[in-house]
Each structure stands twice: as C-alpha cells, then as structure tokens.
Amino acid sequence: MIEDAAFYIFAGVSLFSAIAVVLSKNIVRAAVGLLGTLGGVACLYFLADANLLGVIQLIVYAGGTLILIVFGIMLTSQSPWVGFLPTKVQAIAASIVAVILTIGIVRLVTLVPWAQRNPDELSQSLTVKSIGDALLTTYLVPFEVASVLLLVVMIGAAYLARTEK
Amino acid sequence: MALIRAIIKHPILSGLLAVTIGGIVVLTLIVAFLDQIKWVLSDQFWFSNILSLAIFGGIMTAVAYCILLERKISAWIQDRYGPNRVGPLGLLQPLADGVKLLLKEDITPGHVDKALFVLAPFMMFVVALIGFAVVPWGGTFRWPWMDADATPLVAQVASIDIAVIYLLAVGSMGVYGVVLGGWASNNKYAFYGAMRAAAQMISYEIPLGLVVLTAVITVGYLLPVDHAMDCLRLEGAVAAQAPHAASWTMWVVFYHPVAALLMFIAALAEANRAPFDLAEAEQELIGGFHTEYSAMKWAMFFLGEYAHMITSSAFMVCLFWGGYHLPYCTWLSTDESALAMLCRIGVIGAKIAIFIGAYMVVRWSLPRFRFDQLMRLAWKSLVPMGLVILAAQVLIVYYGWPQWISIVVNLGVLVLAAIASLTNAMPISGRQQSLLIKEKAAREKEYELQHAGV
Amino acid sequence: MLATIGLQHYLILSALIFSLGVLCMATKRNAIGILIGVELVLNSANINLVGFSKYQTGKGDGQIFAVFVILLAAAEAALAIAIFMNFYNNVRTIDVDRGDELRG
Numbered sequence: 001m002i003e004d005a006a007f008y009i010f011a012g013v014s015l016f017s018a019i020a021v022v023l024s025k026n027i028v029r030a031a032v033g034l035l036g037t038l039g040g041v042a043c044l045y046f047l048a049d050a051n052l053l054g055v056i057q058l059i060v061y062a063g064g065t066l067i068l069i070v071f072g073i074m075l076t077s078q079s080p081w082v083g084f085l086p087t088k089v090q091a092i093a094a095s096i097v098a099v100i101l102t103i104g105i106v107r108l109v110t111l112v113p114w115a116q117r118n119p120d121e122l123s124q125s126l127t128v129k130s131i132g133d134a135l136l137t138t139y140l141v142p143f144e145v146a147s148v149l150l151l152v153v154m155i156g157a158a159y160l161a162r163t164e165k
Numbered sequence: 166m167a168l169i170r171a172i173i174k175h176p177i178l179s180g181l182l183a184v185t186i187g188g189i190v191v192l193t194l195i196v197a198f199l200d201q202i203k204w205v206l207s208d209q210f211w212f213s214n215i216l217s218l219a220i221f222g223g224i225m226t227a228v229a230y231c232i233l234l235e236r237k238i239s240a241w242i243q244d245r246y247g248p249n250r251v252g253p254l255g256l257l258q259p260l261a262d263g264v265k266l267l268l269k270e271d272i273t274p275g276h277v278d279k280a281l282f283v284l285a286p287f288m289m290f291v292v293a294l295i296g297f298a299v300v301p302w303g304g305t306f307r308w309p310w311m312d313a314d315a316t317p318l319v320a321q322v323a324s325i326d327i328a329v330i331y332l333l334a335v336g337s338m339g340v341y342g343v344v345l346g347g348w349a350s351n352n353k354y355a356f357y358g359a360m361r362a363a364a365q366m367i368s369y370e371i372p373l374g375l376v377v378l379t380a381v382i383t384v385g386y387l388l389p390v391d392h393a394m395d396c397l398r399l400e401g402a403v404a405a406q407a408p409h410a411a412s413w414t415m416w417v418v419f420y421h422p423v424a425a426l427l428m429f430i431a432a433l434a435e436a437n438r439a440p441f442d443l444a445e446a447e448q449e450l451i452g453g454f455h456t457e458y459s460a461m462k463w464a465m466f467f468l469g470e471y472a473h474m475i476t477s478s479a480f481m482v483c484l485f486w487g488g489y490h491l492p493y494c495t496w497l498s499t500d501e502s503a504l505a506m507l508c509r510i511g512v513i514g515a516k517i518a519i520f521i522g523a524y525m526v527v528r529w530s531l532p533r534f535r536f537d538q539l540m541r542l543a544w545k546s547l548v549p550m551g552l553v554i555l556a557a558q559v560l561i562v563y564y565g566w567p568q569w570i571s572i573v574v575n576l577g578v579l580v581l582a583a584i585a586s587l588t589n590a591m592p593i594s595g596r597q598q599s600l601l602i603k604e605k606a607a608r609e610k611e612y613e614l615q616h617a618g619v
Numbered sequence: 620m621l622a623t624i625g626l627q628h629y630l631i632l633s634a635l636i637f638s639l640g641v642l643c644m645a646t647k648r649n650a651i652g653i654l655i656g657v658e659l660v661l662n663s664a665n666i667n668l669v670g671f672s673k674y675q676t677g678k679g680d681g682q683i684f685a686v687f688v689i690l691l692a693a694a695e696a697a698l699a700i701a702i703f704m705n706f707y708n709n710v711r712t713i714d715v716d717r718g719d720e721l722r723g
Binding site: 026028032035037051052055056059062063064065067068070071074075127128129 | 278337
C-alpha cells in the first residue's frame with residue numbers, strides 16, 4: 001500500500017515536472033523541470049528494485065548530462081530572459097499531435113493483456129553483482145561498443161567545440 | 166514569600182531553580198516511560214529514525230562550530246585573535262551569528278528569477294545533508310538492557326548496497342545549488358561564478374570517481390571472498406580496514422597514499438573550497454554565485470558548503486582512513502556494547518574533525534588557482550595519475566599479486582608526476598599561448614607596415 | 620483506477636511523458652529546449668524498460684538496456700551541445716528557426 005502511494009507520488013512529481021518543462025518559457029526553468037523529472041523517475045527506479053539504475057540515473061543524467069545542458073544554455077543565451085516562443089499555429093498543431101499520441105498509446109497499452117509475473121516473485125530484488133556479471137558476460141559486446149562510441153563522441157565533441165586557430 | 170520573590174528576582178538563583186525543576190520533570194518522564202523508551206531504542210526502524218534526527222542536530226551544531234573554527238584558524242594563521250567577545254573564548258559566537266542571520270532583512274532583488282532564486286540555496290542545503298544517511302557512524306552494538314543473543318542494532322541510518330555510488334551521485338548534485346543560484350541572480354559576476362562552478366565540478370568528478378573506484382576495488386580485495394560485494398557498502402569498506410593479527414593496520418591509505426591525496430584534492434574542489442573557490446572569488450567576482458543573496462538564504466549556501474565538507478570528510482575517512490577503526494584497538498572494532506559504539510562514533514568524529522581542520526588550514530595558507538591552472542590540474546595531472554593507480558590496482562586484483570605493489574605504484578606515479586611537472590612547465594594555457602603568438606604576429610606586421618615607407 | 624501498481628501504470632506514465640517530450644520537441648524553438656524534449660522521450664523509454672524488467676522478465680536485462688540508453692543520452696547531449704556551440708558561433712542565436720541558410 002505504501003509502495004502504491006509512493007508510485008503515485010513519484011509519478012506525479014515526474015509528470016508535473018515534465019509539464020513544467022513543456023510550459024516554461026524560460027529555458028533554465030525547463031532544465032530545472034527536467035531535473036525534477038529525472039529525480040522522480042530515479043525514485044521510480046528505486047521503487048522498481050532497480051537501485052543501481054536509479055543511482056546511475058542521478059549520477060550520469062542529473063549530475064553529468066543535465067549540467068552539460070545547463071552549461072550549454074549559459075553559453076548560448078544573450079540574456080537570461082530571452083525566450084523563443086513558438087507561433088500559435090506551431091503550438092496548436094503540436095498540441096493536437098501530442099494529444100493524439102497520448103490517446104493512441106494509452107489506448108494501446110490498456111488494450112493489450114500484458115502477461116505479468118506472479119506478484120510473489122516480484123519482491124526478489126536484483127543485486128548489483130548480477131547486473132555487473134551480465135554486463136561483462138551476456139552484454140559484453142554492447143558494453144565494449146558503447147565504450148568505443150563514447151571515445152568517438154569525445155573526440156567528435158572536442159573537434160566540434162575547438163577554438164578556431 | 167519574600168524568600169521566593171528574592172530567588173525569582175535573582176538572576177543566577179532563578180536560572181538554577183528553572184533548571185532543577187525542568188530536570189526533575191524530564192527525569193520523572195524518563196523514569197515513567199522507561200520501558201517504552203527502551204523498546205523504541207531497541208527497534209532498528211525507530212532507532213534509525215531517532216539516529217537520523219540526532220545526526221541532523223549534531224551536523225547542524227557541528228556546522229555552526231565549523232564556522233567558528235574556520236574564523237579561529239584564519240585568525241591564528243593571520244596572527245589575530247579571532248572572535249572572542251561572545252561567551253568564553255567566543256564559544257557562543259555561532260549562536261549570535263545565527264540570530265543575526267535570522268533577523269537580517271532578507272532581500273530578494275527585483276531583477277532575479279524569484280522561484281529559482283529561492284530554490285537554489287535549499288537545494289544546496291538538502292543535497293549536502295542527505296549524504297549522511299549512508300555513513301556508518303558506530304557499527305553494530307547492543308544496549309545494556311538487551312539480551313546477549315538479541316540481534317544487534319546498527320548505528321547507521323540506511324545500509325544500502327550501493328552507498329559509495331549514492332554518495333558520488335549526491336555529491337554531483339551539489340553543483341545545482343551554485344549554478345541555479347548564480348543564474349537566477351541575473352548578475353554578471355554571479356553568472357561567471359556559476360559557469361566556473363559548473364565546469365570545475367564536472368571536471369573534478371572524474372578524478373574523484375577514479376580514486377573512489379580504486380579504493381572500492383582495494384576494499385573488495387581485502388575483504389573475504391564471500392563478502393567481496395560488500396565493498397560498495399560504506400560499512401563493508403570500513404569492515405575491510407579493521408585491525409587484525411596478520412597486519413598491524415589495514416587502512417587503504419597505507420596501500421594507496423597518493424590516491425588518498427588525490428581524493429583530498431578532488432574533495433576540496435568538489436566542495437568549492439579554497440584553493441579551488443573560483444566560483445566565489447572575492448577579488449574578481451565580488452562574491453560569485455552568492456553576490457545577490459542575503460540573510461538566511463545566504464547562510465543556507467554556507468551551511469550547505471560546510472555540511473558538504475563534513476560529508477566528503479566522512480566519505481574519505483570511511484574509504485581510506487579506516488572509518489571508526491584504530492590500529493591495535495581490537496576492542497574498539499569488535500566489541501558490541503553501547504560504550505564501544507559511542508567510542509566508535511567519537512573516533513570517526515575525531516577523524517572527520519581532523520580533515521575539516523586540514524581543509525581550513527589549506528584554505529588559509531594557499532593562494533587561489535587561476536582557472537586554466539585549475540582545469541590543467543584536473544585533466545593533465547589528477548586524471549592520468551588516477552588512471553595509472555586504478556589500472557595498477559585492477560592488475561593486482563586480476564593476477565592476485567600482493568597488495569603492497571600498489572604502494573610502489575603510488576610512489577612511482579608521484580615521482581613521475583614530479584618529473585613531468587619539472588620538464589613540462591607550462592605557465593600558461595594552450596589557448597593563451599596561441600593568443601600570444603597571434604598578438605606577436607600582429608605587432609610584427611604593424612611594425613613592418615610602419616617602417617615600410619621609411 | 621487506483622488499483623495495485625502493475626505494468627500498465629508504468630506504461631501509461633511512460634506514454635504521458637513520451638507525449639510531453641514530443642510536445643516539447645515540437646514547440647521549443649530554442650535548440651537546447653529541443654534537446655531537453657529528447658531527454659524526456661529517452662526517459663519515458665527507460666521507464667518502459669524498467670517496468671518490463673520488473674513485471675515480465677524479472678532479470679536485469681531491461682535495466683542493462685536502460686543503462687545503455689542513459690549512456691547514449693549522455694553521448695548525444697555532448698555532441699548536440701558541441702553542435703549548438705558552433706551554430707551559436709555562426710548565427711549568433713540559438714533559435715533553430717534561424718538555421719535556414721541551406722533552404723532553397
């Protein structure tokens with residue numbers, strides 16, 4: 001029961017923050033909203049027995065990626081209060097598409113009778129060890145490819161952002 | 166009646182009377198509800214909750230006295246007296262400071278982004294406080310009234326299996342307070358401070374992570390094989406460093422002295438402390454990210470900063486300096502009495518206090534880095550050094566080599582770094598160098614143009 | 620409606636956040652705002668993965684996929700910010716509607 005209430009609270013936090021992201025005119029406020037969503041979703045991960053993933057979400061997403069985004073915002077804004085508003089046509093068209101998307105996906109999700117495991121088994125939580133083992137055995141190739149990808153991205157970003165000689 | 170009136174009017178006697186009455190009331194309450202209190206204290210859930218409240222109170226007091234200590238140490242280094250007016254030796258100064266900060270006018274300038282302006286100091290404060298949940302303060306123990314075979318209590322708020330990563334994550338969230346505060350202030354200097362803080366904290370997280378990884382792997386190697394996964398719990402890291410017969414001490418710092426030094430440097434930078442306090446550089450940026458803040462919101466930033474210092478010191482103590490263990494003291498490490506628990510809290514508290522003293526002495530004796538020096542220190546010295554030490558530790562664990570090899574590697578890395586710093590002394594950054602070259606070329610061209618007609 | 624939390628709750632939450640992310644991508648004219656929308660979409664995908672991992676497979680595979688998604692998001696953000704810096708240096712604004720030099 002407590003877990004159900006916690007789910008609704010964290011889901012509410014993430015949804016509310018996501019709405020704030022969409023509605024905010026100021027881009028830094030949008031970033032703070034994204035921080036709220038990330039935090040709420042990380043709490044949902046903790047609730048879903050994905051402790052390691054939740055902490056990774058906080059450390060990589062909130063502590064790294066989002067700081068990078070905020071950094072980018074600060075480097076590219078002429079004044080703190082400049083906001084680029086969409087035209088009315090854009091906003092209305094986008095809202096219609098989003099509403100249709102929401103209705104469509106929610107309808108799909110509720111239509112399909114999802115097979116669920118026995119709730120008694122659900123409580124067994126995954127250890128960090130099992131995830132680490134899987135990363136270095138079953139998922140070794142993607143893991144290594146990901147590291148190469150990160151290297152490529154690092155070089156590419158450094159090349160793109162270099163100062164002109 | 167006259168006697169009572171005289172006592173009430175007398176300043177000291179009336180105080181004594183009040184204290185006596187209050188003491189009697191509290192004692193009666195304790196005696197009346199002794200069983201209930203015993204029960205609440207013996208239950209791990211309630212004990213953890215009470216402990217978290219006690220830690221909150223303790224940390225707040227510690228932070229207030231840290232500020233006094235900072236002022237005393239700065240005074241000592243600058244050959245002054247420091248605060249000595251309020252109470253004996255100035256010991257009531259934190260109280261006076263707190264009252265002053267609470268009563269000061271809380272100014273919110275008209276040009277700021279109000280919501281973020283209010284949010285930022287609270288974020289800094291909260292983020293600095295939640296890290297204490299995983300610190301092992303006193304190990305396992307039983308109250309004197311508990312049965313000898315009862316499950317012992319753990320003097321720790323939460324024991325999670327990823328405490329080390331959790332602390333890193335919480336530490337990396339600390340930058341939001343500074344960045345948002347600087348941004349919301351809508352002030353050039355605050356903005357520069359925020360920019361610097363963001364770049365600095367992202368950079369120093371990498372050496373910090375490398376060093377923490379090294380310590381975690383070492384701890385996993387020192388622990389018995391069936392408990393090796395405990396290395397990600399802070400109490401597991403502490404348990405690995407308990408003194409035992411085979412070796413007089415097992416602190417990780419003896420195996421990785423340079424890694425411990427790197428962690429100290431990275432923790433200084435993460436806490437935005439001098440010599441890495443570029444985010445609030447007074448000379449250049451007035452006050453940096455907190456230029457526009459005043460009263461309690463301003464104080465929140467500083468409470469957050471000092472709480473962050475305590476968290477990072479506790480982190481260092483648990484990973485490298487043996488937590489609550491002392492060399493040779495097997496009683497302290499293994500006894501399960503409440504007295505031993507209190508002694509353990511005292512030991513870990515003393516170690517944390519030593520680190521905080523070190524932070525302060527460093528702050529008041531070293532000059533601030535320039536920003537390019539700061540970045541070069543992180544990327545060109547700390548990261549390579551951390552990488553070499555980490556690689557060496559991984560090889561040691563993989564091939565099962567004796568752990569003392571890491572000492573050789575550590576010292577070798579230090580020597581190599583010293584040689585590299587001697588041979589490759591570059592006082593200015595690459596960008597500045599290219600600018601200088603450009604400038605020189607322009608000057609030469611101008612000179613040629615001026616003298617071409619002659 | 621307030622039934623015991625199951626897979627469907629995670630999926631519906633994910634769908635809502637996904638739509639909000641799409642809306643954010645469509646309405647923001649600030650390039651970084653679009654990037655934030657992309658992050659929302661990636662997050663919704665992660666919620667799905669974790670939900671399926673918890674209620675269907677019970678093994679860590681969904682979580683591992685989510686770790687890769689987080690990693691890709693970090694890589695994508697780094698590259699995107701670098702591109703936006705160049706865009707800003709060339710056009711002196713971060714408004715994506717101004718990046719229409721190649722239009723015929």
